[in-house]
Amino acid sequence: MTTDSKRKGIRLPRPLAIFVWAYMVWNLLPVVAAMAFSFNATRSRSQWQGFSTQWWSGTPLSLFDNEEYTAALKHSLELAAMTTVISTVLGTLLALVVTRIRGVAKRPVNFILMIPIVTPELILAVGLYLSLTFITVWPFSVVELGTPAQVVGQVTYTVGFVVVIIRGRIAVLGDGLEAAARDLGAGPIAALVLVLFRLLMPAVLVGAMISFAFSIDNFVITQYLSSDSSTVSIPMYLYTNARGGNTTPALNALATVLVVTTLLAVALASLLYRWATRRESVASDVTGTVALSA
Amino acid sequence: MAERLAGREVKRLRSRRDPDSAYPRGFWHALGAPGFAWFAFWVLVPAYTIVAVSMGYVSDSMLPVPEWDPRYWNLETLRMVLGEMAPGGVFAKVVTNTVTYVAGAMVLCVLVGYPVAYYIAKQAGRWKVLLIVLLTIPFWTSYLMRMLAWIGLLATDGYVNRLLMGVGILDGPYGWLEGQSFVVVISLAYGYLPYFILPLLASLDRIDDRLIDAAKDLGLGKAGAFFKVILPLSKMPLIAACTVILLPMCGDFYTTTLMSGSPATAMIGNQIQVLAQGGPQQNVGASLALLLQLTLILLLSFYLYASSKSNKAVPA
Amino acid sequence: MVNGELVLEGLTKTYGDHAAVDRLDLRVEAGEFFSILGPSGCGKSTTLKIVGGFVSPTSGRVFIDGNDVTCLPPNRRSVNTVFQNYALFPFLTVRQNVAFGLRRARVGKRELIRRVDEVLELVQLSTFGHRNPSELSGGQQQRVALARALVLRPDVLLLDEPLSALDAKMRRQLQVELKELHREVGTTFVYITHDQEEAMTMSDRIAVLQNGRLEQVGAPSEVYERPQTLFVTQFMGISNMLHATVLPANAGWVARIGDAEFAMAGSPPVSGTVQLSIRPERVRLGGAGSAGALSGVIVDVSYVGAATHYRVAFEAGMTLQAAVPNDGVHSVRNIGERVSVDLSPEDFRLIGEQQLAEAPANDTDVVSVG
Numbered sequence: 001m002t003t004d005s006k007r008k009g010i011r012l013p014r015p016l017a018i019f020v021w022a023y024m025v026w027n028l029l030p031v032v033a034a035m036a037f038s039f040n041a042t043r044s045r046s047q048w049q050g051f052s053t054q055w056w057s058g059t060p061l062s063l064f065d066n067e068e069y070t071a072a073l074k075h076s077l078e079l080a081a082m083t084t085v086i087s088t089v090l091g092t093l094l095a096l097v098v099t100r101i102r103g104v105a106k107r108p109v110n111f112i113l114m115i116p117i118v119t120p121e122l123i124l125a126v127g128l129y130l131s132l133t134f135i136t137v138w139p140f141s142v143v144e145l146g147t148p149a150q151v152v153g154q155v156t157y158t159v160g161f162v163v164v165i166i167r168g169r170i171a172v173l174g175d176g177l178e179a180a181a182r183d184l185g186a187g188p189i190a191a192l193v194l195v196l197f198r199l200l201m202p203a204v205l206v207g208a209m210i211s212f213a214f215s216i217d218n219f220v221i222t223q224y225l226s227s228d229s230s231t232v233s234i235p236m237y238l239y240t241n242a243r244g245g246n247t248t249p250a251l252n253a254l255a256t257v258l259v260v261t262t263l264l265a266v267a268l269a270s271l272l273y274r275w276a277t278r279r280e281s282v283a284s285d286v287t288g289t290v291a292l293s294a
Numbered sequence: 295m296a297e298r299l300a301g302r303e304v305k306r307l308r309s310r311r312d313p314d315s316a317y318p319r320g321f322w323h324a325l326g327a328p329g330f331a332w333f334a335f336w337v338l339v340p341a342y343t344i345v346a347v348s349m350g351y352v353s354d355s356m357l358p359v360p361e362w363d364p365r366y367w368n369l370e371t372l373r374m375v376l377g378e379m380a381p382g383g384v385f386a387k388v389v390t391n392t393v394t395y396v397a398g399a400m401v402l403c404v405l406v407g408y409p410v411a412y413y414i415a416k417q418a419g420r421w422k423v424l425l426i427v428l429l430t431i432p433f434w435t436s437y438l439m440r441m442l443a444w445i446g447l448l449a450t451d452g453y454v455n456r457l458l459m460g461v462g463i464l465d466g467p468y469g470w471l472e473g474q475s476f477v478v479v480i481s482l483a484y485g486y487l488p489y490f491i492l493p494l495l496a497s498l499d500r501i502d503d504r505l506i507d508a509a510k511d512l513g514l515g516k517a518g519a520f521f522k523v524i525l526p527l528s529k530m531p532l533i534a535a536c537t538v539i540l541l542p543m544c545g546d547f548y549t550t551t552l553m554s555g556s557p558a559t560a561m562i563g564n565q566i567q568v569l570a571q572g573g574p575q576q577n578v579g580a581s582l583a584l585l586l587q588l589t590l591i592l593l594l595s596f597y598l599y600a601s602s603k604s605n606k607a608v609p610a
Numbered sequence: 611m612v613n614g615e616l617v618l619e620g621l622t623k624t625y626g627d628h629a630a631v632d633r634l635d636l637r638v639e640a641g642e643f644f645s646i647l648g649p650s651g652c653g654k655s656t657t658l659k660i661v662g663g664f665v666s667p668t669s670g671r672v673f674i675d676g677n678d679v680t681c682l683p684p685n686r687r688s689v690n691t692v693f694q695n696y697a698l699f700p701f702l703t704v705r706q707n708v709a710f711g712l713r714r715a716r717v718g719k720r721e722l723i724r725r726v727d728e729v730l731e732l733v734q735l736s737t738f739g740h741r742n743p744s745e746l747s748g749g750q751q752q753r754v755a756l757a758r759a760l761v762l763r764p765d766v767l768l769l770d771e772p773l774s775a776l777d778a779k780m781r782r783q784l785q786v787e788l789k790e791l792h793r794e795v796g797t798t799f800v801y802i803t804h805d806q807e808e809a810m811t812m813s814d815r816i817a818v819l820q821n822g823r824l825e826q827v828g829a830p831s832e833v834y835e836r837p838q839t840l841f842v843t844q845f846m847g848i849s850n851m852l853h854a855t856v857l858p859a860n861a862g863w864v865a866r867i868g869d870a871e872f873a874m875a876g877s878p879p880v881s882g883t884v885q886l887s888i889r890p891e892r893v894r895l896g897g898a899g900s901a902g903a904l905s906g907v908i909v910d911v912s913y914v915g916a917a918t919h920y921r922v923a924f925e926a927g928m929t930l931q932a933a934v935p936n937d938g939v940h941s942v943r944n945i946g947e948r949v950s951v952d953l954s955p956e957d958f959r960l961i962g963e964q965q966l967a968e969a970p971a972n973d974t975d976v977v978s979v980g
Contacts, residue, residue: 016409016413016417017413017417019409019410019413020409020410020413020414020418020425023406023410024425024428024429026484027428027429027432027484027487027488028428028431028432030440030443030444030446030447031432031435031439031440031443033443033446033447033453034439034442034443034446037446044451045445045446045449046446046447046449046451046452046453047451047452047453090328090329090332091329093325093326093328093329094326094329094330096322096325096326097322097323097325097326097329098326100315100317100322101322101323101326105323109326109330112333112334112337112338113333115333115337115341116337118541118590118594119541119587119590120541120542120544120545120546120563120586120587120590121542121545122545122546122547122563122566122567122583123344123545123566123583123586123587124337124340126344126566126570126579126580126583127337127340127341127343127344127583128336128340129570129571130340130343130344130347130360130570130576130580131339131340131343133572134343134346134347134360135339135343139335140335140339152336153336155332155336156332156333156336156337159329159332176693176695176697177697177699179316179662179664179684179691179693179697180691180693180697180698180699181699181710182316182663182664182683182684182685183662183663183684183685183689183690183691183759184685184690184710184711184714184758184759184762185685185711185714185715185762186685186710186714187683187685188316188317188318188321188683190714191685195699198701199700199701213434216436217434217436217437219436219437219438219548220545220548224567224571234436235436235438238436238438238439238442239438239548239551239552242438242441242442242445242552243445243471243552243555251442252442252446255436255438255439255442258436258439259435259436259439262434262435262436263431263434263435266430266434315664315665316663316664316683316684318683
């Protein structure tokens with residue numbers, strides 16, 4: 001150990017460092033505590049009285065044994081699955097298109113894509129709700145409040161973020177590899193599928209995971225476009241019951257599932273991204289400035 | 295190997311080619327069509343519907359009817375809503391609440407978030423990666439879960455009251471969750487801080503360290519370097535981070551519902567949420583939403599104008 | 611019969627008001643190693659994109675062996691490209707990269723293996739087939755790109771500054787290899803470069819482009835020694851530019867430079883003053899006493915290895931650059947030394963009179979942009 005690092009080791013942390021770590025504790029500790037309360041021995045959600053797993057499973061009030069909880073879990077997963085598929089497909093296509101089209105359409109298209117990102121969710125939800133209740137022509141007539149409307153709302157909200165992620169990746173890639181594929185005899189579709197989609201896979205995966213996380217966590221739109229108790233998602237259930245005097249630590253267990261699922265999705269996305277781009281150490285700077293990106 | 299082409303085929307191929315790419319004309323537009331249709335149906339039409347409902351009228355059976363034709367738009371509801379926002383009006387309270395809560399939470403975000411972002415970007419050293427990961431976790435944690443966590447701690451028999459009573463600050467349990475404005479403000483700040491810090495951190499991280507070294511080299515002390523270099527360069531990132539949280543905060547209704555539950559601390563979001571969801575006042579709800587969105591567009595264009603100006607001022 | 615004759619006819623590409631390529635006519639013979647040379651922005655890349663099929667010309671046609679391919683997409687032309695940064699597919703191995711085009715052409719499996727093996731041997735990468743492109747050096751990646759294009763036996767191979775990303779030593783080596791490869795496969799090579807030395811080293815013929823227009827086409831020696839325009843003169847290495855007064859004579863005409871007069875062959879130019887260029891290696895230095903035509907003082911000496919470059923100043927404010935080989939015969943001179951300068955009239959090039967307007971303010975030793 002050098003003297004320098006020794007001095008560093010015993011130096012008192014500066015006020016700013018203490019402040020930052022205090023913020024981290026303030027930020028994270030309550031969530032950890034709330035997760036811990038799902039293992040409380042009694043039905044209190046504010047006082048720790050010993051460890052048990054009864055709120056997770058084993059009794060009729062447990063998370064995995066109670067119809068209300070499992071229905072919310074199932075509905076949230078259903079919504080997330082549909083939202084992820086639709087917004088990933090649409091987002092990928094749109095990202096490709098907005099990076100490739102030129103001329104008068106470019107600006108308005110980019111502008112429209114940004115609207116859901118810069119609008120409060122509540123206003124998006126109100127707009128969708130009003131158009132679904134007041135407009136009686138296709139496609140508004142076939143999308144009913146409940147699951148279909150919730151999926152439409154969630155996709156509209158998430159697809160812009162997917163576009164942003166994939167567009168960033170396309171910008172890094174340039175169009176040199178596609179040009180090379182065309183040069184070697186691939187038609188437009190083959191170049192797209194064999195080369196561009198292959199190269200975009202990591203970003204598409206990240207986009208998919210992020211729409212999954214957004215969908216699972218989404219509350220405002222999902223709640224506004226729900227129909228009845230059969231379309232209650234986890235965040236909606238949390239909202240309705242958070243202040244309720246009768247709720248048990250099973251609610252904390254439900255919230256824990258929500259947090260863990262989202263974090264797993266995001267962690268998985270970043271791991272997959274690293275894995276899928278592992279060969280690109282050299283290739284990324286090769287493709288970045290390829291000849292034919294004018 | 296090259297194909298011999300009849301003149302007709304040449305002409306046909308020429309008209310099908312996009313002159314500046316190797317793809318056929320219209321290829322990308324066709325590929326984007328589903329996405330464009332989606333956005334047209336589910337973004338543009340809903341936005342227009344809000345306007346139409348707001349500018350519509352109420353039928354004899356007391357139900358709002360949207361007016362789709364701009365020629366017959368009726369500004370009565372908007373005018374009424376604007377009037378009720380003035381002091382003494384029905385919406386005066388929610389407007390003041392919204393403005394003060396959002397402003398208060400934003401000030402807290404700057405006071406807490408800026409030092410945190412600055413420290414992690416410039417001084418955290420080997421802790422940087424860990425701190426960024428710790429910041430990302432709440433970013434990806436359900437907002438409602440983070441409120442739920444405080445509800446447990448702030449409950450009458452919760453650990454906050456027990457701690458404060460234990461050290462003698464409080465004599466009896468305090469009703470944190472019983473309609474306290476300051477609790478709502480702190481909760482908003484707590485809720486939105488992760489969304490504030492991450493973009494700020496990203497921009498501060500991009501400030502070239504050599505600028506700081508250069509400032510020190512030119513005789514400015516550590517503090518001087520901060521005030522003369524970092525702080526001026528932080529202005530636009532700070533405004534950007536404030537914009538990022540301003541938009542969702544203005545539409546927020548769940549934070550105050552969960553952390554206070556009292557109508558006295560209702561925000562404009564609560565009003566919109568209740569009114570727009572049905573009944574004879576749907577047009578009032580739509581008008582409130584329209585006014586909120588117009589205000590936000592105004593603020594956003596101010597931000598875009600400021601950032602484009604500052605981009606011009608500092609050549610890359 | 612050898613395939614690969616490439617003809618460009620009145621090729622024009624405009625972006626808005628700007629013409630990237632302006633009425634370009636070129637004929638590249640089958641089997642030729644042909645370079646398109648010019649500074650960045652001269653239109654050489656656009657020309658290549660048009661020939662490759664990535665951009666359609668605003669007007670004009672592209673013929674390969676007499677067939678009009680102007681409107682064919684890239685995948686339907688028997689033209690292949692070696693891209694500037696190779697554009698190797700990072701997710702495929704070397705073999706898979708090389709086989710990519712053969713698979714698109716639905717070549718049978720046995721044939722495919724044979725041809726990939728053959729071409730990998732040709733570029734000396736037989737043992738690298740299962741590597742990833744990112745594991746190879748720049749020079750090796752470049753050879754994979756070559757193999758990938760050559761395996762398709764194109765009529766015309768386009769090379770877009772393929773050596774520009776490599777260091778100087780590797781570049782030299784690959785220049786030699788490319789030339790040998792060209793002799794072996796016999797395909798038409800169209801080589802894009804901004805490096806005049808590279809173009810001269812490798813090519814059978816060179817086309818010099820500027821502002822989208824063709825300046826001159828010819829063999830390297832022709833373009834270097836008999837540049838037809840001011841731009842070509844300056845672009846092809848260092849040149850001295852001299853103002854001369856035109857005087858009449860019995861046979862030919864006389865160019866008066868300072869106090870010296872030179873008898874020139876050919877018909878006299880119309881205008882009273884002209885510009886003449888002369889390469890530094892044609893400027894001969896004599897001793898202070900010798901009977902040179904001009905007398906000046908050495909103001910700068912730069913030793914460049916094979917030769918020493920002297921800058922000689924004359925009374926009239928004119929300077930000349932002279933390159934003297936370090937061959938042991940010529941003595942080394944110092945700054946301030948008085949020398950006589952010997953110039954032969956046949957080494958002068960008369961710069962086309964219409965080019966004079968474009969002459970830069972400093973009219974001596976203009977070094978090529980490159």
